[in-house]
Amino acid sequence: MTVASMPAVHATGLHKRFGKVHAVRGLDLTVQQGEVVAFLGPNGAGKTTTIDMILGLSAPDQGTVSVYGHTPRGAISRGQVAAVMQTGGLLRDITVRETVQLNAAMFDSSRPVDEVLDRAGILEIADRRVEKCSGGQQQRLRFAMALVSDPGLLILDEPTTGMDVAGRRDFWAAIRADAVRGRTVIFATHYLEEADAYADRIILVRQGTVVADGTAAQIKNLASGRTVKASVPVEDRELLAGLPSADSVAFEGARVTVRTRDSDAVVRYLLNRTDAHDVEVASNNLEEAFLALTGEDAAPQTSDTALEGERAS
Known part of the structure; x- marks a missing residue:
């Protein structure tokens, strides 16, 4: 415990x-x-x-x-502690169930073999030889082996x-x-x-x-905050020089794009100090x-x- x-x-x-x-x-x-x-x-x-x-x-x-x-x-x-690694740890000429049984024998206390096979989603192929399993099925087998010791x-x-x-x-x-x-x-x-x-x-x-x-x-948000886009009249563009917390400001036609770590402050400024409309706020994705x-x-x-x-x- x-x-x-x-x-x-x-x-x-x-x-x-x-x-x-x-x-x-x-x-x-x-x-x-x-x-x-x-x-x-x-x-x-x-x-x-x-x-x-x-x-x-x-x-x-x-x-x-x-x-x-x-x-x-x-x-x-x-x-x-148990680990599921990408490669290794499997004997190709025995079955899926035999593999987990062999692993379970290493512990004084272990979960029932069919239980962990079911949790790993491979109970229906328990009697299949490891060499006949796809890469994804072998990875599920490694998961079952990791679950044996609970x-x-x-x-x-x-x-x-x-x-x-x-x-x-x-x-x-x-x-x-x-x-x-x-x-x-x-x-x-x-x-x-x-x-x-x-x-x-x-x-x-x-x-x-x-x-x-x-x-x-x-x-x-730690990367570069969020992106705020809005339509801003030409006569208001000079006001954008006072935008708070703006990392960058770019114009494309009638739209302005602001990258910022404080999107709330930027949106408040646009709505209170300019005639901005069609305001959009988007987060960066995890890849960015x-x-x-x-x-x-x-x-x-x-x-x-x-x-x-x-x-x-």
């Missing part, structure tokens, strides 16, 4: 070097029980290295990491690779149902729409450190925020204390 108030993962000041490559640079990370967290970043950002340290596959050069108050390997030996923390690396649209939807429905019951999930994915739709919280890493941490909406915050030209950013306060609940 885990103490409800104890973080699922608590990492402080993690550093990891591989020769001259400083893969992780002072990374701090706390994940509360029951959270579904997307851990995102470009290739080489330090995601896999950090996950390896959480799983006890690699030791930090500096800093500490605990899982439910234990060392990573201690938590794994207690069956508190772990409190589930770490997913590109979990829906090879799945079709319906399979991805069903997979995430199962993940959300588990989170409601208290399971913690940390996942890495290149499908940013999955992070947007299913994560309670998104953590972006670049060059081995966290550059943004918050909900999907907060991450989008991801590129802005993790690209090579991105300025260092961190989430502010307001985000920390919001997550504390």
